Structure formats: structure tokens, C-alpha cells
Amino acid sequence: MxxxxxxxxxxxxxxxxxxxxxxxxxxxxxxxxxxxxxxxxxxxxxxxxxxxxxxxxxxxxxxxxxxxxxxxxxxxxxxxxxxxxxxxxxxxxxxxxxxxxxxxxxxxTVPDDATEIEVVAQQWYWSYRLPGADGRLGSSGTEWIDFDNPLGINPHDRFGADDVVIDSGDLHLPLGQPVRVNLRSVDVLHDFYVPEFRAKMDMVPGMVTYFWFTPTRTGEFEVLCAELCGVGHGVMRGYVSIDEPEDFDSWLGEQVTFAGLPAGGAVRVAETAEESDP
The missing domain is CATH 1.20.58 (Methane Monooxygenase Hydroxylase; Chain G, domain 1)
Structure with missing residues (x-):
């Protein structure tokens, strides 16, 4: 009993x-x-x-x-x-x-009108890349990663010149706009996870994974790493702010582009050569 x-x-x-x-x-x-x-x-x-x-x-x-x-x-x-x-x-x-x-x-299945952004993970912080005025991300690769180019953006790709680079900062996104999130890792396994978004994906070195979502309310939401990635795993955190479109545009205009970094000089030289070529 x-x-x-x-x-x-x-x-x-x-x-x-x-x-x-x-x-x-x-x-x-x-x-x-x-x-x-x-x-x-x-x-x-x-x-x-x-x-x-x-x-x-x-x-x-x-x-x-x-x-x-x-x-x-x-x-x-x-x-x-x-x-x-x-x-x-x-x-x-x-x-x-x-x-x-x-x-x-x-x-x-990503919507056709989704904006493409990139999240780059490394022990133990997050970096981000957003498209500039041309609305297109330039190519990237681990072979171009160095101190002046932490995200490995291709310095010879003209589409990357106006890419907005957020190195170890917070990400901002506009409310109501579908977003395709491309995910890269430069060292070990990571996982980009924002609990309020319900969307997450592993980040595998040597691969580009992705997911998409549409932000439905404004606010500041914490980013977590959901894959054990070393002794600093617990402190690998950040924030995503969802802004009204006009607030997002204002924030975006204040950010540095790849052409403004030392590694972006090759892009500026190439663009100058194209403009002077008859």
C-alpha cells in the first residue's frame, strides 16, 4: 500500500x-x-x-x-x-x-524578402555583420581573418565594402522584418540562441549554417551560447535589440563599415581602380 x-x-x-x-x-x-x-x-x-x-x-x-x-x-x-x-x-x-x-x-524555407545578416562566434564572444547600402553581404572566409579583419571579410569583394561590422558588440534588428541569420564559427562548436526567439542553430567550424525569424516585439533580448565551447562558455553572452525601423536606421548609420577598417583598404583601392578605368 x-x-x-x-x-x-x-x-x-x-x-x-x-x-x-x-x-x-x-x-x-x-x-x-x-x-x-x-x-x-x-x-x-x-x-x-x-x-x-x-x-x-x-x-x-x-x-x-x-x-x-x-x-x-x-x-x-x-x-x-x-x-x-x-x-x-x-x-x-x-x-x-x-x-x-x-x-x-x-x-x-527562408522568405524572399528576408534580410541576410551574419553571426560569427569565437571563444568567447559574438560578432555580427549586416548589409550596407547595397543590401548585400560580401563573401568571407577564415583565410582572411586577422587582427584588422576579425570577421574574415573578403577584402577583394566590392560587395563587402559597405558591410556593417559589429565586433564583440550588440546586434540591432528592425521590428517586423524577416531575417536570415548566417552562422559561422572560427574555432570550435558554438550555438547561437535567443530564448525569446525560439530559434537556434549549431555553428560548426568550416560550415555556414542558418535559420530565419521575424521579430515581433521590440526590446532587448539576451544571446546565449547553447553548445559547450570551453571554460568561458558560461560568459559567452550578448544582446539583440529589436528596434522600430526608424530607430534601427539611426543606429545603423552610426556603425563602422568594413571599408572604414584597415583591412578594407584593398576594397577602396579596387573601387578607385574601377572608377578610373575607361
């Missing part, structure tokens, strides 16, 4: 803690409410299975408790039970996977 009652109490405490816990996710600030929906579906399915299994165990403990003279029935297998359990398990797994596949399709 004590064991059976303890199992029932575990179920009641677990369900109550889930419903009244103060540790719910932060209020959403992007278009990815779909991700919250898939989490809720997963909670309902796994929670129902948890409650059913633990209550069944409690019933078994109570129903088949020891009594003098009772002999256990030996039944090594049951084909009917195996079929039912397999079918129910398959149905539950499919119910959890299907919404995720739909959301993943949306997650990797």
Missing part, C-alpha cells in the same frame, strides 16, 4: 509541478509560435504516457500484492499485448514527429 500510494503521489506531484511551475519558457518575441505548439504537443503525449505507466504500476503493486497462498501466473509472452504496445508506441512517436517535420520545413 505504501509503494502504491507513493507512485500515485509522484504522478500528482509531477502533474501539479508542470501546471504551476514558475520555470515556464520566456514570452515569445518572434514568429515561431509553431515551436511552442510542438513542445506543448510533446508534453501532452509524454505526460499522458508517464501518468498511464506509473498509475498502471501502482495498480499492479496493489492488485497483485503478496497474500498467503497466492501463486504467480507464468506467461512468458503475449502476441496480442505485443501488437497493441507496438501500435500504440508507433502512433505516439508519429504524433510527436509529424508536427516537428512541418515546423522544420518552415524553419529552413
Amino acid at each position: 505504501i509503494v502504491a500510494a507513493s507512485l500515485v503521489l509522484i504522478v500528482l506531484f509531477s502533474v501539479g509541478f508542470h501546471l504551476f511551475s514558475p520555470w515556464w519558457w520566456t514570452p515569445i518575441a518572434s514568429n515561431w509560435g509553431y515551436i511552442d505548439t510542438t513542445l506543448v504537443i510533446t508534453f501532452w503525449i509524454t505526460g499522458a504516457v508517464f501518468v498511464a505507466v506509473v498509475l498502471f504500476m501502482a495498480w499492479c503493486v496493489f492488485r497483485y500484492r503478496h497474500k498467503p497462498g497466492r501463486v504467480a501466473h507464468y506467461e512468458p509472452e503475449s502476441r496480442k499485448l505485443e501488437i497493441w504496445l507496438t501500435a500504440l508506441t508507433a502512433l505516439g512517436v508519429a504524433a510527436m514527429l509529424a508536427p516537428g517535420l512541418v515546423v522544420w520545413k518552415r524553419f529552413i
Whole structure:
């Protein structure tokens, strides 16, 4: 009786803690409410299975408790039970996977009007690159990374001259504008994560990964690294500010472009040569 009652109490405490816990996710600030929906579906399915299994165990403990003279029935297998359990398990797994596949399709399908930006991670801070007046990011690569060019922007690519460079600073984005976030790492694995955006992706050295989102409310949101990246992992933080469009334009006009950095000299020389070439 004590064991059976303890199992029932575990179920009641677990369900109550889930419903009244103060540790719910932060209020959403992007278009990815779909991700919250898939989490809720997963909670309902796994929670129902948890409650059913633990209550069944409690019933078994109570129903088949020891009594003098009772002999256990030996039944090594049951084909009917195996079929039912397999079918129910398959149905539950499919119910959890299907919404995720739909959301993943949306997650990797970037709108045509999305603005492209770049996030560069290294131990243990974030840097950013935004397109300038031409609305296009220049190419980049690890071979061009040095003290004067921390993001590895191609100094021979004229499209990179007006790129806005935020080296170890905070990122600003305009409200309501879809954004494609290209992700690069220059050393080890990192993961760019803003809890309020519900969107995150690993950053793998030698690869460019991406995700997209649309900011839906203004404010300042903390950036976290969600991949263990060394002894400074816990302090690898920053902020993303979502501004009204006019405030964003004002902030953007105050930032330094790649052409204004020492490494941007090659771009200026190339542009001057093109202008003087008849």
C-alpha cells in the first residue's frame, strides 16, 4: 500500500509541478509560435504516457500484492499485448514527429524578402555583420581573418565594402522584418540562441549554417551560447535589440563599415581602380 500510494503521489506531484511551475519558457518575441505548439504537443503525449505507466504500476503493486497462498501466473509472452504496445508506441512517436517535420520545413524555407545578416562566434564572444547600402553581404572566409579583419571579410569583394561590422558588440534588428541569420564559427562548436526567439542553430567550424525569424516585439533580448565551447562558455553572452525601423536606421548609420577598417583598404583601392578605368 505504501509503494502504491507513493507512485500515485509522484504522478500528482509531477502533474501539479508542470501546471504551476514558475520555470515556464520566456514570452515569445518572434514568429515561431509553431515551436511552442510542438513542445506543448510533446508534453501532452509524454505526460499522458508517464501518468498511464506509473498509475498502471501502482495498480499492479496493489492488485497483485503478496497474500498467503497466492501463486504467480507464468506467461512468458503475449502476441496480442505485443501488437497493441507496438501500435500504440508507433502512433505516439508519429504524433510527436509529424508536427516537428512541418515546423522544420518552415524553419529552413527562408522568405524572399528576408534580410541576410551574419553571426560569427569565437571563444568567447559574438560578432555580427549586416548589409550596407547595397543590401548585400560580401563573401568571407577564415583565410582572411586577422587582427584588422576579425570577421574574415573578403577584402577583394566590392560587395563587402559597405558591410556593417559589429565586433564583440550588440546586434540591432528592425521590428517586423524577416531575417536570415548566417552562422559561422572560427574555432570550435558554438550555438547561437535567443530564448525569446525560439530559434537556434549549431555553428560548426568550416560550415555556414542558418535559420530565419521575424521579430515581433521590440526590446532587448539576451544571446546565449547553447553548445559547450570551453571554460568561458558560461560568459559567452550578448544582446539583440529589436528596434522600430526608424530607430534601427539611426543606429545603423552610426556603425563602422568594413571599408572604414584597415583591412578594407584593398576594397577602396579596387573601387578607385574601377572608377578610373575607361
